[in-house]
Amino acid sequence: MNMAQNKQLVSNLLNYRPYKLLKFCYFLVLSMWMLSCGDNTNKQNTTSATEVEETENPSDKETKTILFFGDSITAGYGLDTTDNAYPAFVQQKIDSLKLDYTVVNSGVSGETSAGGRSRIDWILNQDIEIFILELGANDGLRGVPLSETQNNLQAIIDAVKQKSPDTEIILAGMELPPNMGQAYTSQFRNMYAELAKKNEVVFIPFILKDVGGIAELNQNDGIHPTIEGHKIIANTVWEYLKPLL
Template sequence: MWRIFQPLGSDRVNRFLFVLGVFLLAAFPGAAQAADLKLVVLGDSLSAGYQLAPEDAFPEQLQKALDEKGHSVEVVNAGVSGDTTSGGLSRLDWSVGADTDAVIVELGANDALRGISPEITRKNIEEITRRLRERGVEVLLAGMLAPRNLGPEYADAFDPIYADVANAHDALLYPFFLEGVALDQDLNLSDGMHPNAAGVAVIVENILPKVTELLAKTKSSKG
């Protein structure tokens, strides 16, 4: 009975390793090759997954949705809770590596909540987008709307930022990241501001066509 524990000869070792390799490739096909594209989500708590399990955060749910659609893309969570557009700009170079092909920019909610001047927000969003586009990175701006309790003047200055910047820098636009989720208590945490796992699922479903467009544009630009 102890013979099963005898050392394997070199031929038997090679055959064993070959069979093991075939098994691993079949069981884990994604490990056999790297994704064709790298997509970074540069954002704040709304995309970082505030108070959610890691697998429920926006980048992770988006990854699953894209995998199911057959896209060869790696989605990276570069969200930092509490980040403003100034914070996103300051960490842009190390958050978005040189191997990045496309970026979803989801920033600005904290600017509005803090009443930061829309001029500053516009300048930061434009600088982030400009620098990424100069690097040849395709950009999808996930827009935000100002809370209406800040008054119509603030909203009039804040709301058009994302569309204006997208038009100026040949970037794609998803007008409102929280579309279909904002103010719905069933889709948000108890704070009423951050999406729960179900809310993130709605965001992913809604934004998926625009992300698909982003990936197609990225592939086209890469030739």
């Protein structure tokens, strides 16, 4: 069979109707497969781009911790919720400025300086950017020797510094009612100033400034602030905290 005959035979086969149908199906399947590969490639490219974007722009940012370590004043004793205590109002101020800080309220009602000292190591299991120390009032009301209170507060400060020397510390001072005796109340007040000076920490002379002794800003016990009192405390703390943020 010569070349011309071969070409004629192939032409006849291609024009044969069943073969035309088979050829059509072949090209149809081939086209669908190619389109499918194209879609998978696009999906892979899209996924990769998304993963890169999420890596470069994480939605969940880690925030720095501001920890309030105190007694019933910090815990918000007598209030319906800790959301009404002054640390929560400080958080509101932080959020209004869109700063990346999270406030942690570690106040315990009835806490003494000895109690704080006993739990400080557990508290320091977390990273803390700013540590606000508000303890000692219950010591004073119980007539605990000032040397004991001072040693406990110093131990707490030492523990914070040892865990992280970069942690900023704010010491909140407290004052006692005059019925505790002039000498004791005066020495109690000076104790905080001495601690602040010795350790070179930020010092709030009296955390209950403009609140302590004002009936309408305190609950019926005359000691623990109302919600309005806590808002004023938050403003007092904010004066010393804001420059550190």
